[in-house]
Amino acid sequence: MAISYEFYETPNPKKDGKKSYHPRTVSFHKVTTEKLAQEIQYESSLTRADVKAVLTSLADKLANHLADGQKIHLEGIGYLSVSLQCDREIHNQEEMKRAPVMFKAVNFRADEELKKKLRRTKVERSTIRLHSMPLTDEEIDAKLAEHFATQPVITRREFQRLCLLRDSTAHRHIHRLVEEGKLRNVNTSRNPIYMKGDAIP
DSSP, X not given: XXXXXXXXXXXXXXXXXXXXXXXXXXXXXXXXXXXXXXXHHHTSSOOHHHHHXXXXXXXXXXXXXXXXXXXXXXXXXXXXXXXXXXXXXXXXXXXXXXXXEEEEEEEEEEOHHHHHHHTTOOEEEOSOOTXXXXXXXXXXXXXXXXXXXXXXXXXXXXXXXXXXXXHHHHHHHHHHHXXXXXXXXOSOSSXXXXXXXXXXX
16 A cells, blocks of 8 residues: 655746756545445444445534534544635725625644554555646647637636646646636636637637
8 A cells, every 4th residue: 555646846936947846646546435334344343334324424414513613623533624715805894894704615634643644654656647747838728729619618627637737837827828818717806717718719
C-alpha cells in the first residue's frame, strides 16, 4: 500500500523565470460508502446493510449539527465546522446590516491520531504523468474551441478538468483568456460561468 504522487509546477508570483515543482497525490479511485461497508463488515459482526445504515445516519446527523453552527469532533478522524461567505466585500457597519451571508464550505481538520497513522505511509512516483507536460496556451485554446463546438458555456471546474489543471493554474489561464477576449463571464464574479469570446473562432 502506497500513495502515488506526481510533481506539479508551483505558481511563481515573482515571475522571475525560475520554475519550481511540488508533489501532489495522484488517484483515480473513489472509495464509496458501499466499499467502506464491505470492508467494515469483514472486520466486525455488523452486516454490510447495518454499516451502510449507520453511515447514512451519520451523514444526516453531521449535516443537522453543522446546520446549527456546531463544531463536530469525530474521535480518531477529525474536526468538522462550517465556513460562511458574503457575495460582496463589506466595508462598514451599515453594509453588514444588508449583506447576504450564506454557506461556503465544510472545513475539516484531521485528528492527531489519524495523522500519526499516516506519517509512515509509503509513497511512490505515479507511473501516469498527467502533469509532466503542461499544455501550451495554443493547446488550451484549441481544447476550448472543441468544447464550445458542442457546449454553450463552461465553468471554472469544467475548464480545470478539460485541461487537467490545478486550481491556481486554471485561475491564471482563465484570467488570460478573459483579457484576450476568448472567454466572457455571463454570471456573477463569485460564481462565474463563461461563454465563448469573440476571439475564439
